[in-house]
Amino acid sequence: MATRVLVTGAGGFIGHHLVRYLVAKGYWVRGVDIKYPEFESSLAHDFQLLDLRRFDNCLIATSGVDEVYHLAADMGGIGYITGNHASIAHNDILINTHMLEASRINGVQRFLFSSSACVYPDYRQDDPDVTPLREEDAYPAAPEEGYGWEKLFTEKLCQYYAEDYGMETRVVRFHNVYGPLGTYEGGKEKAPAALCRKIALAEDGDEIEIWGDGEQTRSFMYVDDCVEGIYRLMRSDYRHPLNLGTDRLVTINELVDIIADIAGKRIVKRHELTKPQGVRGRNSDNTRLRQVLGWEPQISLEEGLAVTYQWIARQVAPTRHGQRRLVAV
Numbered sequence: 004m005a006t007r008v009l010v011t012g013a014g015g016f017i018g019h020h021l022v023r024y025l026v027a028k029g030y031w032v033r034g035v036d037i038k039y040p041e042f043e044s045s046l047a048h049d050f051q052l053l054d055l056r057r058f059d060n061c062l063i064a065t066s067g068v069d070e071v072y073h074l075a076a077d078m079g080g081i082g083y084i085t086g087n088h089a090s091i092a093h094n095d096i097l098i099n100t101h102m103l104e105a106s107r108i109n110g111v112q113r114f115l116f117s118s119s120a121c122v123y124p125d126y127r128q129d130d131p132d133v134t135p136l137r138e139e140d141a142y143p144a145a146p147e148e149g150y151g152w153e154k155l156f157t158e159k160l161c162q163y164y165a166e167d168y169g170m171e172t173r174v175v176r177f178h179n180v181y182g183p184l185g186t187y188e189g190g191k192e193k194a195p196a197a198l199c200r201k202i203a204l205a206e207d208g209d210e211i212e213i214w215g216d217g218e219q220t221r222s223f224m225y226v227d228d229c230v231e232g233i234y235r236l237m238r239s240d241y242r243h244p245l246n247l248g249t250d251r252l253v254t255i256n257e258l259v260d261i262i263a264d265i266a267g268k269r270i271v272k273r274h275e276l277t278k279p280q281g282v283r284g285r286n287s288d289n290t291r292l293r294q295v296l297g298w299e300p301q302i303s304l305e306e307g308l309a310v311t312y313q314w315i316a317r318q319v320a321p322t323r324h325g326q327r328r329l330v331a332v
Contacts, residue, residue: 005031009064009111011055011102012074016185017117017177017229019297021072022047024230028079035064036075040320042184043251056097061105066122068108070113071106072233073099079191080151081214084121085279088149091133095150099157104162113291115173115237116161118244120285131220131254133284137290145280158244163244175235178248178287182226182307183314195223195311198259200286202266210271215280217256222286224248225307228300232292241295248287249300255280261305265312 008025012018013034025032026046034047037054053060055075065071077094078084084091099116106114123136124145146155161172181195182251188200194214224247232247255262256272263270289299 006070007031007033007068008070008072009033009035009068009158010047010072010074011035011064011098012076013045013050013118014040014201015074016182017180017226018072018074019043019045020182020226021074021230021233024234025072028234033064033068040184041186042135055102056094058101058105061101062109065102065105065109065111068109068111070115070237071102071111071245072115072117072237073102074117075102076117079186080193080197081279081281083191084150085281092149092153095153096156099153100160103157103160103170107164107168107170111170113171113173114161114164115175115233115236116157117233118154118158118174118176118181120176120178120246120248120287122145122155122158122244123145123151125282128282128285131218131284133220133252133286135286137247137288137289138246141244153227158181173239174244175233175236175247176244177224177229178246179221179223180226180229180278181223182311185226187315187318194221194255195258195262195308196315198255198262199308199312199315200319202259202262202268202270203312203319205268205270207268208271209268210273210307211259212278213255213259213272213274215255216274216276217259218254219280219282220252220254220284220286221258222249222251222253223258223304223307224300225302225310228302231299232296232300235296235298239295245295246287246289246292247300248289249304250287250289251304252284252286255306262312265305265309266316
């Protein structure tokens with residue numbers, strides 16, 4: 004009989020890709036979210052619309068499953084997470100605590116929590132030439148306000164459930180995941196998707212707005228590598244938080260140049276210094292990832308952005324030509 008798994012956040016970007024991956028692996032998959040996937044139908048064997056801020060819904064979601072991949076969260080890009088500290092922290096703490104307790108009550112064997120590089124302290128990320136962040140660098144704690152604090156708290160809660168109840172918990176810290184079938188407009192999109200949209204809508208030689216001076220640095224991981232890493236961690240015996248990202252550091256200005264080259268367009272950058280830009284630099288130290296999983300992300304930034312840009316360009320093409328946009332793949 005196939006292992007029965009639950010993916011929360013299955014209507015979102017990473018969750019949708021993870022459902023496809025697990026179904027292809029032969030798992031029976033239940034997807035849960037407050038919305039259906041936006042751009043294509045879910046392959047989940049059972050998809051339920053449930054608000055996981057409610058404990059009774061978490062009990063329904065975790066009933067009859069062996070493993071939980073918990074990706075559900077109230078989150079978005081830098082503009083969203085810096086402007087909604089209270090609601091994000093409130094919503095996500097309810098979701099996370101209820102999901103852990105419901106999983107315990109229903110006898111879930113393994114529980115994977117999707118954390119974030121936002122748990123790392125600002126004082127370690129104040130220079131574009133940032134030292135790659137090791138897992139232990141999360142302490143002494145000073146994470147991103149709101150979103151980072153609730154992620155760090157839930158990491159500890161997973162530890163406590165493992166220690167007190169014997170639950171097999173796994174914690175993965177994502178570093179800037181991007182790819183097709185993700186949000187690219189509306190305020191919750193991440194930088195790669197936002198820049199792909201802006202460049203797709205621009206004509207050759209046009210000016211686009213860049214948040215900040217563009218010299219802030221990040222590393223970016225393609226979604227196929229992300230779901231592969233999630234699965235490998237769940238199958239491992241490693242019980243501590245683990246980075247999942249690439250360790251190639253690029254500036255936002257460099258990211259714009261890569262996307263513009265893919266698009267075959269000359270783009271003029273207009274830097275908007277009043278906009279949120281997050282920490283000055285953030286990169287993943289993958290030493291432990293390689294040790295624990297014997298693997299690390301394989302897809303280059305250029306390769307992943309080429310697929311992402313072409314998908315977003317198809318989505319916005321009707322808008323660019325003054326037509327009603329049809330959301331389709």
